Amino acid sequence: MKYDCVIIGAGLSGLAAGIRLARAGKKVCICERHAIIGGMNSYYMREGLLLETGLHAMTNFAPHSAPESHPLPCLLHKLDISYDELAPRPQNFSLVSFPGISLHFDNKFNTFKSEISKHFPHQIDGFTKLIKVLDNYREIKIQHKFHSARKVISHFITDPLLEDMLLCPLMFYGSTTEDDMDFTQFTIMFKAIFEQGLFRPAKGIKGLLDLLRNKFTGNGGELRLSTNIIKVETADCTVQGVHTSNGEFIETHTVLSSAGAPETSEMCRGAFKSEPASLAFMEVLVIPRGEPDFSKLPTVTFFCRDRGFGYRPPLRPADLTSGVICFPDNFSFSENDYVPPRMVRTTVLANPHHWFKLPFAEYQQAKSEITRKIISVTEEVTGLEGLTDSAAIIDCFTPKTIERFTGRTNGAVLGSPEATRTGQTSIKNLFLCGTDQGFLGITGSLFSGISIAELNLL
Numbered sequence: 387m388k389y390d391c392v393i394i395g396a397g398l399s400g401l402a403a404g405i406r407l408a409r410a411g412k413k414v415c416i417c418e419r420h421a422i423i424g425g426m427n428s429y430y431m432r433e434g435l436l437l438e439t440g441l442h443a444m445t446n447f448a449p450h451s452a453p454e455s456h457p458l459p460c461l462l463h464k465l466d467i468s469y470d471e472l473a474p475r476p477q478n479f480s481l482v483s484f485p486g487i488s489l490h491f492d493n494k495f496n497t498f499k500s501e502i503s504k505h506f507p508h509q510i511d512g513f514t515k516l517i518k519v520l521d522n523y524r525e526i527k528i529q530h531k532f533h534s535a536r537k538v539i540s541h542f543i544t545d546p547l548l549e550d551m552l553l554c555p556l557m558f559y560g561s562t563t564e565d566d567m568d569f570t571q572f573t574i575m576f577k578a579i580f581e582q583g584l585f586r587p588a589k590g591i592k593g594l595l596d597l598l599r600n601k602f603t604g605n606g607g608e609l610r611l612s613t614n615i616i617k618v619e620t621a622d623c624t625v626q627g628v629h630t631s632n633g634e635f636i637e638t639h640t641v642l643s644s645a646g647a648p649e650t651s652e653m654c655r656g657a658f659k660s661e662p663a664s665l666a667f668m669e670v671l672v673i674p675r676g677e678p679d680f681s682k683l684p685t686v687t688f689f690c691r692d693r694g695f696g697y698r699p700p701l702r703p704a705d706l707t708s709g710v711i712c713f714p715d716n717f718s719f720s721e722n723d724y725v726p727p728r729m730v731r732t733t734v735l736a737n738p739h740h741w742f743k744l745p746f747a748e749y750q751q752a753k754s755e756i757t758r759k760i761i762s763v764t765e766e767v768t769g770l771e772g773l774t775d776s777a778a779i780i781d782c783f784t785p786k787t788i789e790r791f792t793g794r795t796n797g798a799v800l801g802s803p804e805a806t807r808t809g810q811t812s813i814k815n816l817f818l819c820g821t822d823q824g825f826l827g828i829t830g831s832l833f834s835g836i837s838i839a840e841l842n843l844l
Contacts, residue, residue, distance in 0.1 A: 388637040389415045391843060392628050394615050395644035397425025398828060399820035401598040402835030403642055405465050408605035410844050419614035423599055426792050426799050427828055429592045432779060435727050438591045442686055442712040444828045445578035447476055447493045447585040464836050466601055473588030475717045477685040482551050484690045489551055493583030506548045516542040525573040535572035550695035555579055555688040557697045558710050560826040562663060562803040564698040586717045590724040618653045625815045640843060644820035647802050648795050658812040663798035664699045666785035668736040670760045673729040673779040685716040689767045700737050704756050706763050709734035732764045738785035738796035757782045800826055809838035817842050
């Protein structure tokens with residue numbers, strides 16, 4: 387059988403692309419090297435509990451009444467998913483926390499504007515002008531060139547502290563550029579986080595993945611799990627098919643890879659150049675014994691403990707000066723929803739090269755030491771005490787863990803700073819989607835798969 391398209395990877399972008407192509411009548415096969423789908427946004431079992439990876443929150447919240455021009459209804463329409471099937475549950479409130487000042491935000495943009503006016507009255511006029519620029523900017527245009535977000539923002543915001551506080555959440559959720567951000571991506575993430583807001587699917591990441599899988603297979607798509615693509619066969623810069631690790635050759639007219647640009651290039655014997663990214667993260671989750679009350683704490687806190695915010699690979703194993711803290715059960719859930727186990731998750735920047743060079747025993751020791759330090763920072767930022775002593779479960783992911791389970795070089799979950807916006811490569815029928823295409827986060831990954839499928843394959 388010869389497929390119209392083989393998709394490498396059943397992460398969110400691969401699944402979304404598969405649904406879009408299958409709905410258009412294409413013969414599509416998704417090959418996933420793991421036994422479960424989801425890629426960087428998946429789940430695992432630990433001591434009888436279902437624990438999620440990747441998902442802090444989804445962006446671009448919209449109420450049921452929102453028009454289809456809004457990103458979330460538009461996305462759901464293209465995936466043939468109803469609003470009630472996704473059932474978005476909004477955040478309670480979140481925080482951008484820097485020394486001596488915190489900005490609250492929720493899913494009503496006026497809340498955030500009021501916070502800016504309250505804490506930065508001398509900047510409100512410039513902030514209002516910046517909003518007008520963002521409102522008139524066509525960020526969904528794929529062909530945008532890179533422009534420094536800091537350079538654009540500085541025309542309107544003259545206080546470096548406010549500039550850093552605006553950038554901190556957007557960088558952690560969607561920047562592959564050290565100490566800066568592509569202005570197009572800044573616009574996308576500003577609207578997604580501050581103007582529209584955060585939510586969780588009612589059934590969590592597993593429920594979302596089950597929904598996507600059923601939409602794909604229900605439209606005739608074929609999903610092959612535990613199928614590792616090791617080589618893309620080409621002739622005269624044209625894809626002929628793919629080879630699996632078990633020796634099978636699958637013929638296809640096109641290949642759409644969500645495996646990452648460097649990883650896909652390696653499958654093609656270096657047919658196109660792509661440098662691996664070096665921005666990577668560590669995450670620690672703590673599940674306490676009993677049922678402590680976290681309900682009055684922010685859903686998500688984007689924090690910086692220094693006056694100046696830096697977003698770059700740290701020289702040390704992990705950067706403890708800034709990060710993201712999430713309480714996954716602090717959303718407005720309804721009866722019969724999947725409510726995650728009560729926990730706190732903390733994510734910080736990490737140095738991937740440090741973790742990969744350590745021998746096993748030293749790696750385990752360093753992992754334990756940094757985990758303790760990250761928990762201490764979490765206690766400092768949130769005001770919680772005794773997290774380690776009260777913990778029933780403590781788990782930690784380093785860049786090495788992330789590379790092992792996702793295949794992403796250096797564990798770089800946000801992808802390459804050199805985004806391939808159109809998804810096109812030097813091989814005419816091989817395309818890229820996912821983080822290395824440039825749309826980031828859960829919502830961005832879904833849009834990436836759809837956009838590249840529509841642009842190049844339909």
